[in-house]
Amino acid sequence: MYNQFFSRRYRLLRRATNLLCAAGLLTAAGASGAQLPPPIEVPEVIQNYQGTQDCFPGVIYDPSSIEEVQGIVRDAAAQGRKVMAGTRRFNSQIDAACAGNGEVQVTLKNMDQVVSLDKENHLVTVQAGMRFNDLTAYLREHELGVPMVTELAIFTIGGMLGSGTHGSTFTQKSNMISDYVTELKIVDGKGDLRVVNGEMLNAARVNLGVLGIVVEATIEVESGYKIQAKVKGHRDDDDLESLILDFARDNHSANIAWFPGLGRYTVTTYNKVPLNSKGNAYNAQADVSDFSEYLFGLIFDSLHEADSSALQCFAASLRYTARSSSYFRDVDTGFKKYIKPTGHADLMQHFVCKEPNNCVWDKLPIALQEVAIPFEELPNWIADVRQIVAHSERTCFPLNGIYFRFGKASNSYLGMSSGRDSAFVGIEYTLRQRGEAVPKNYFVNLEIEQMSLRKYGARPHWGKNSVAIFEDMPSRFPKWSQFLDVKAELDPNNIFTNPFWERVSGQDPLENYLTPECNADGQCYCRTDAHCESGTSCQAGNWYSDARICRAE
Incomplete structure (x- = not known):
């Protein structure tokens, strides 16, 4: 949305970055001097799979190890910058995995392997950049499987945990892969590696990427079987x-x-x-x-x-x-x-x-x-x-x-x-x-x-x-405040905070999006006629009268 506006912002950001690099005022390692993987120093547009959502990070890193992820986070913290993990072609309609304009984007495309398989205890540990279909294919070779399967399986494990990706089953423990995770390794807001289990794991199962960067996940698996449809x-x-x-x-x-x-x-x-x-x-x-x-x-x-x-x-x-x-x-x-x-x-x-x-x-x-x-x-x-x-x-x-x-x-x-x-x-x-x-x-x-x-x-x-649909999100989850407590512990300086989190958490209230004609592209549900496009007015729903809809007069 607003692609022309953001494209102009991107061109200006790119020009400014080139000038700063040429003047020696902007370096890859920043203030910490840590050894980091080569960055993409000229800002690169990140898009979703439809090409309808653009993100404009200031720098992109493709780390190959946990230590490199730690260095990136520590460097960003020293510079006061935000960090978010995502992919260059993300499978979402929204900006949930975007770091924010000019901020630090991390992809885990080089961290996509199986770390270990414990067949006796039915556990597999994988790097968070691994694609779900690659994991299921690997497990199939060992006559094992994940207890849930989503219909589209190209998502990364980290992305599935971030968004709560689900399939459909009412006879298994859960329809989300998140609920089969027994332990996570997360690089926190200080750049430290945290092993997360116990009650804190329930906060991190669906984490929106705002608790830290998940680098490894240990997942329950089960004996293989076939399906008849x-x-x-x-x-x-x-x-x-x-x-x-x-x-x-x-x-x-x-x-x-x-x-x-x-x-x-x-x-x-x-x-x-x-x-x-x-x-x-x-x-x-x-x-x-x-x-x-x-x-x-x-x-x-x-x-x-x-x-x-x-x-x-x-x-x-x-x-x-x-x-x-x-x-x-x-x-x-x-x-x-x-x-x-x-x-x-x-x-x-x-x-x-x-x-x-x-x-x-x-x-x-x-x-x-x-x-x-x-x-x-x-x-x-x-x-x-x-x-x-x-x-x-x-x-x-x-x-x-x-x-x-x-x-x-x-x-x-x-x-x-x-x-x-x-x-x-x-x-x-x-x-x-x-x-x-x-x-x-x-x-x-x-x-x-x-x-x-x-x-x-x-x-x-x-x-x-x-x-518009993300209204009153804290009130919809009984343990929202406990999630905030875990975020405060793992990310005390809000390194892992992006525009999406600010909207859904209420830090950036949806009232800020009640602008002229905001209903025209899903930014708001109308409250007054001004929120509707020309020729329409804000009216009650035909059946559900509490709804507000922009309709032709």
Whole structure:
């Protein structure tokens, strides 16, 4: 957002840095004189996978050892600079892993190895820069697995712990990898290496990157098994409220895509079978031909611009059809597996794109809003969404429907399911960008978001969503103050503080983002007409009257 503004800031920052370096006033090692890895001395733009979020650090380091990470942090502390760990192409819509303009960015791309494997005690220790799909592949070779699997598995372990990345399971201890961590090694705000376990570990499991730089994690693993999947489309959604909790309770893993504008939903369930079961299938959701990608792009562009609901609902019908048939293929033959597709747990539950940085959704400006609500409240939430949809123009949620996943209560202080069994609810829509057309039925999505936050105490996903949705975050987590106590101990000088943390913690109140037309790009929920773009006014929601929506007058 505001890319032109930040691009100008970046050019000025780059010019200033070059001048300072030429004058000998800025050095790589700063005041501490520590031996550091070679920095990227000319500032480099860091972008997210969509190219919709830019970050402008003053320096980037790619350390290869814990000692180098310690040196970087000590050097930054001596200079009074902020530090944040992230990647150059981060898999988030927001700036949660950005150090801040002119600050110190650290990537752990050179720290991506398995440190040790204890098969007897079912523990693996890995460096935080390791990708999750690389970890699951390594464990599969040893007939082991992580007790949870997320659908998209290209995230780093450190990133997953920072944001609370989750999958869907209600029969395992947790749907977050964070809850299977038994010990962390963290470089704290003084540059010291801390071994974190015990109660402090519950604060660090989901840490937002603000407690320090996680460099190693020890993770519980379990004996390997295979998964048998079942995909079913339901052409009548009248029974959804009465069945949805049982889908979660009665299966190892389940996800549901609901298309309320069509009155349909799909259910994908995964259940354990022995490792020696016949079958070598994999999840092929991302196996899309170049031609299919091209057609999807055309439909996507049309969805954003269309004034009629007809095209949106046609696209939703196509998506429902795709999700209600098997999207599993055989590893060896490439043929689709329609009857009892069975394969290794990780390959069945996560999907990988044709190329690591070439997924169809990377090329499309998609906004993904996801929250977690109390599990038992989900039927009531669905009933309320039915009312919102019924009181609005026909809305079909064409990209992926309304997407449900599940997880048990977590001991983590800031996990989305902290202290309560949770249903995870996600809605995708075409990204709202200032000066561009309003996505069709965007206002229905805003009403659902605000209802989720204010009626159901929803907790937004830390790595997704817009600025506006992170309202009153400290009040949503019973152990927020205890998290702050741990941050004060590990980072007494606030070295690991960035703009995202300042917003969600309330240090930079969301009231500061109530600027003219702030609703136009997700910076705020309107409170007055001034917050809306020209031709619209701030009105109550059609069904949930506490919501405030910018609508045409």
